[in-house]
Amino acid sequence: MTDESRPADRPGRRLPLPETIADAVANAIATGALQPGDRVVETSLAEELKVSRVPTREALKVLATQGILVAGPHKGYRVASFDEATVSRILEIRLSLESILLRDAIQNWQARAADFAELEAVIAALEAAAAAGDKRASLRADLEFHRAIGRASGNGIALTLWEAIARHVLIIFSRAEYRDDDLGAVVEQHRQLLAFIQARAATRGSMEEIRQGIEDHLLRIPRDRARSGGHLADTSGG
Structure with a gap:
């Protein structure tokens, strides 16, 4: 290795x-x-x-x-080979778990003074990784962003299940989703998710809205690449 x-x-x-x-x-x-x-x-x-x-x-x-x-x-x-069916199952499980974790985290943030410093620090790490062209650091920071949401949820059972697929997510997304020209877009993707979280923490969002927000986040890069013929422009503004 x-x-x-x-x-x-x-x-x-x-x-x-x-x-x-x-x-x-x-x-x-x-x-x-x-x-x-x-x-x-x-x-x-x-x-x-x-x-x-x-x-x-x-x-x-x-x-x-x-x-x-x-x-x-x-x-x-x-x-192991990660065929299309396996990738689809992992994505489905991730979507379900992260919807639950985000719902519970938002409820906790609503119940007390919300502090998003940890998520903002991870976005700073994503920005540094994108500037350096460091795909591996970007992947680690991406997972840590979602792990931080899991910790904020207080839902130990769901977070344990999420950790069980974290390695699958690392492998699948590094080999199939992330490319060097995606790193700036990944930063913007997480900025948008943080804005979504902050808006929901200030109001009341349904479980369906939260699930849709996570789904849009997880699928934005593959969808945008499909529309642009395989490559993404840097949408981070720099």
Whole structure:
């Protein structure tokens, strides 16, 4: 795996070693260092990451359980293929979970003085990533924006389920949605979502409105690219 595929620490917490290893493999798939069908060998991975085989074995089992790796003969693993049906299912699950998380977060923001500093800080990180042309940093910040909404929701069950598909989202969106010319558009996309959240926190929005807002956010880049013949203009104004 390349240095680019190695995981950065998630903000605010130190992960157990098996989770860190699993993130490293997911990052390698997301960045293309590992391709669908490639073998992932426990001993080689442990040597490369300079860790022992026990946490490496645990990490590979987690990834196989999540469907990111496929167990093969002789206890080996291969990178799974994410076909159109799988991508569609992940998007549907993400939409449902994020609608619930955003609804609960908005209710919490309505019940107290809303503080959007964390979301604004993540948008600043997205802007820095776009300016640097850093796709991987943009992806991490994108996920962290939605993770911050999850934390604000106070809904631990839904957030745990969301975390279970976070690696799928990283892989699918890095390989299928994000391109270098999309990074400025991603910033604007999140600015618009924050404006939507702030407006709903100041009023009362129905669950259907919240779900539609999340759906528009998740699908805007693919829809805009389809309309423009495969590429996006930078809509961030700079």
